[in-house]
Amino acid sequence: MxxxxxxxxxxxxxxxxxxxxxxxxxxxxxxxxxxxxxxxxxxxxxxxxxxxxxxxxxxxxxxxxxxxxxxxxxxxxxxxxxxxxxxxxxxxxxxxxxxxxxxxxxxxxxxxEKFRSVFITTSKNINSLQDLKGKTLSFGSESSTSGHLMPRSFLLAAKIDPDTDLKRIAFSGAHDATVAAVAGGKVDAGALNISVWEKLIEQKKVDTGAVRVFYTTPPYFDxxxxxxxxxxxxxxxxxxxxxxxxxxxxxxxxxxxxxxxxxxxxxxxxxxxxxxxxxxxxxxxxxx
Incomplete structure (x- = not known):
């Protein structure tokens, strides 16, 4: 060749x-x-x-x-x-x-630009962040801004340390799962993204007669x-x-x-x- x-x-x-x-x-x-x-x-x-x-x-x-x-x-x-x-x-x-x-x-x-988180509960005895002391609380994912970081930040600002002042904290993994945990009685309260909360209400996937918001955070970027x-x-x-x-x-x-x-x-x-x-x-x- x-x-x-x-x-x-x-x-x-x-x-x-x-x-x-x-x-x-x-x-x-x-x-x-x-x-x-x-x-x-x-x-x-x-x-x-x-x-x-x-x-x-x-x-x-x-x-x-x-x-x-x-x-x-x-x-x-x-x-x-x-x-x-x-x-x-x-x-x-x-x-x-x-x-x-x-x-x-x-x-x-x-x-x-002005996002917020909400804290929800089914308990009549929880009406403020202070009432969470000694109770159980579910966040969303550990890396969630609106389901963990900012709710934790506002708790700390209210002089409540979730790791020592609450009976137990849990991580549901997602906002809708947090609502399910609260509604199902697995925890006394939960923190989640206000947008998902409002969407679940619109879709009638949450009983607002049983589950209610008791605290809404100040706004933050998300x-x-x-x-x-x-x-x-x-x-x-x-x-x-x-x-x-x-x-x-x-x-x-x-x-x-x-x-x-x-x-x-x-x-x-x-x-x-x-x-x-x-x-x-x-x-x-x-x-x-």
């Missing part, structure tokens, strides 16, 4: 082009996830129309990958297994800390959509623009915003979460 430098060069160029095309095709998938603050089926239901909308706006495939727990959502983004994640304020702070600042929050709901800092600037802009373009006056926009429990999306920035980070460090949930 005669050696042909030209043929070899052509082969190398063809192989290189095939690799580049394959790599380009691989990059045409946006891998998305969310903290599992609700049941997996509910998360999938909420994301489906949003994912279809983003596919049209970005002209690329969008895949939703559920994760087992909050920590997995952080690790997935930091370790390049995910491209974009719906974080709570605390999980964003954890991802920022773990990646040494290599994550960027793009957008949040208007509602996330959820956002976060990407890695190394994502191409053009794609970051396209994603941001797609969220900002969602409009409740259109049928598609209204359907998506309603599922996301959002009036609209607005830009956000890491600086919005400095108080969450401070609360996490003060509560001993993030290393100082």
């Amino acid at each position: 005669t050696f042909s430098p030209l043929r070899t060069l052509k082969t190398l160029i063809a192989a290189s082009l095939m690799f580049a095309a394959a790599h380009s095709q691989a990059q045409q998938v946006l891998r998305v996830s969310a903290i599992p603050d609700e049941a997996p089926t509910e998360l999938q239901r909420k994301f489906k129309p949003l994912g279809e909308y983003l596919e049209k706006k970005l002209n690329m495939k969008v895949e939703f990958t559920p994760v087992t727990d909050y920590a997995a959502s952080v690790e997935g983004l930091v370790n390049h297994k995910l491209d974009m994640v719906w974080f709570g304020g605390f999980t964003f702070v954890q991802a920022k800390d773990r990646s040494k600042g290599q994550v960027v929050p793009l957008v949040q709901r208007v509602e996330d 959820y956002n959509w976060t990407v890695r800092a190394d994502m191409p600037a053009e794609l970051k802009k396209k994603i941001t623009d797609a969220f900002l373009a969602l409009d409740s006056s259109t049928p598609e926009g209204k359907a998506i915003l309603d599922l996301q429990r959002a009036t609209k999306f607005i830009p956000t920035k890491a600086e919005n979460y400095v108080n969450i980070e401070a609360a996490a460090r003060n509560a001993g949930l993030l290393q100082k």
